[in-house]
Amino acid sequence: MKKALSLLTLIIGASSILVAQTADEIINKNIAAMGGLAKLNSINSVYQEDSINAGGMKFGVKMWMVNKKSQRVEFTLMGMTGFQIQRIDSGWSFMPFQGQTTPEPITADEVKKGQQDLYLTDAFVNYKEKGFKVTYEGKDETEGSEAYKIKVTISDSVSETYYIDPDTYYVLQVKTKETVNGKTDEGSEILSDYKKTPDGYIFPMERNLSSQGDIRTYVVKVNSPIDNKIFSPSVKVAGK
Numbered sequence: 243m244k245k246a247l248s249l250l251t252l253i254i255g256a257s258s259i260l261v262a263q264t265a266d267e268i269i270n271k272n273i274a275a276m277g278g279l280a281k282l283n284s285i286n287s288v289y290q291e292d293s294i295n296a297g298g299m300k301f302g303v304k305m306w307m308v309n310k311k312s313q314r315v316e317f318t319l320m321g322m323t324g325f326q327i328q329r330i331d332s333g334w335s336f337m338p339f340q341g342q343t344t345p346e347p348i349t350a351d352e353v354k355k356g357q358q359d360l361y362l363t364d365a366f367v368n369y370k371e372k373g374f375k376v377t378y379e380g381k382d383e384t385e386g387s388e389a390y391k392i393k394v395t396i397s398d399s400v401s402e403t404y405y406i407d408p409d410t411y412y413v414l415q416v417k418t419k420e421t422v423n424g425k426t427d428e429g430s431e432i433l434s435d436y437k438k439t440p441d442g443y444i445f446p447m448e449r450n451l452s453s454q455g456d457i458r459t460y461v462v463k464v465n466s467p468i469d470n471k472i473f474s475p476s477v478k479v480a481g482k
Contacts, residue, residue, distance in 0.1 A: 265376050268406055283363075284465070289462075290304070296455030303315060306472055306473075311360060312327070312330070314472050330357070334347055366404060378390070391406075392406060403416070416430070418431075429451070432449065434446060445462050
């Protein structure tokens with residue numbers, strides 16, 4: 243009986259290793275499809291211009307992002323420009339179309355929640371260095387296509403599940419789940435129309451966010467100079 247139990251333990255352990263290897267294999271193929279790890283790790287900053295169509299209302303968005311440090315998102319709507327700023331230790335929001343007259347600091351919980359947004363690569367890239375846990379959850383259907391499922395556990399309360407195309411190894415969809423004070427929030431982002439920039443970086447040019455609507459990206463600039471002053475709430479409208 244002890245020998246049988248020992249054999250069963252070995253089988254379960256071997257199965258776990260195979261699952262882990264499968265997850266890493268899929269992740270490595272995604273990284274290769276996106277240009278390779280060195281290429282992804284070379285992304286220090288991104289400037290981006292988008293158009294959002296939410297409920298029939300269209301408006302422009304500009305984003306300035308510095309990897310692991312800061313992000314500014316500007317919205318131009320009804321002739322007014324608002325912004326959201328996220329930094330490692332702080333953040334601000336200014337929404338004049340919602341009646342705000344001055345920028346207001348966001349809460350400590352919102353600052354903490356937004357830290358993952360400061361990464362310019364997917365959560366599974368360099369996941370061991372980030373301290374995240376990755377599991378392979380088999381295949382599932384998304385947008386009419388079968389895809390690999392990779393779950394990234396970021397913390398006890400936050401996880402992201404990636405659906406990866408078995409042919410191109412591009413990410414097709416990301417589902418997020420976060421539990422705060424007993425309340426669980428879930429979100430979804432569908433990605434498509436991947437394009438390569440002139441300097442060889444690959445980005446999805448079409449996205450659909452459950453919380454925002456359809457997003458079309460028109461401009462992407464990687465590692466172009468970004469003035470850190472724009473991550474201050476005293477700068478109301480930033481330039482390129």
